[in-house]
Amino acid sequence: xxxxxxQSILRGIRNGAAYGTKTRAPHGTEMYMAWSHYISHLYKxxxxxxxxxxxxxQSKLRRIIGLTYEHTKNLALFVGLYKCTLVxxxxxxxxxxxxxxxxxxxxxxxxxGFLGGYFxxxxxxxxxxxxxxxxxxxxxxxxxxxxxxxxxxxxxxFSLKTHFPLISSISWAMAMWLFESDExxxxxxxxxxxxxxxxxxxxxxxxxxxxxxxxATALVLAIRWFGV
Numbered sequence: 001x002x003x004x005x006x007q008s009i010l011r012g013i014r015n016g017a018a019y020g021t022k023t024r025a026p027h028g029t030e031m032y033m034a035w036s037h038y039i040s041h042l043y044k045x046x047x048x049x050x051x052x053x054x055x056x057x058q059s060k061l062r063r064i065i066g067l068t069y070e071h072t073k074n075l076a077l078f079v080g081l082y083k084c085t086l087v088x089x090x091x092x093x094x095x096x097x098x099x100x101x102x103x104x105x106x107x108x109x110x111x112x113g114f115l116g117g118y119f120x121x122x123x124x125x126x127x128x129x130x131x132x133x134x135x136x137x138x139x140x141x142x143x144x145x146x147x148x149x150x151x152x153x154x155x156x157x158f159s160l161k162t163h164f165p166l167i168s169s170i171s172w173a174m175a176m177w178l179f180e181s182d183e184x185x186x187x188x189x190x191x192x193x194x195x196x197x198x199x200x201x202x203x204x205x206x207x208x209x210x211x212x213x214x215x216a217t218a219l220v221l222a223i224r225w226f227g228v
Contacts (some may be wrong), residue, residue, distance in 0.1 A: 074128065077119070145160070
């Protein structure tokens, strides 16, 4: 029978792979569960790739599978590296906390995360870039809240509910300024989305369908407004 540390590592790898598949496959299809209140267990319906990428349906599906595999592999690798590093640090340092589920010292978690981030997520790809941007934004947010919780000025006056309008305004001001002044610096997926929303909509069109809701939008509106 495997010891607790080995079980923790193996189960962590398994759960990392499962979560990577679960989040990436639906994430490839971009429309968030807009009708989750009406249809339980319905995952996202339309993939960003289908909406904004060129190519055949088969090539788009292959791309989604490829991205899902990469996310699954990297997350499983990261969890394995992270947990193995914690076990080694716990074994070869004078750690008092020997609990299986916890790092012996807080700096152990930072070092293990650093190594896992370098070896599992360090290669620049669209998936890794998206994951790191996701983490970066949330880490900055969390640091503000941590400083506020520790009563460190001026962050001790920070309240997410109170200051959210300001955060939203600054975020959108920066996004639109960057897009209009030098869109090449934006993340590619964000740039494609904004090109579709703002650039393409500025082009002249004689087609009626270009002014009508898409079938997906029409369905969501019908469900929301009329309870279809």
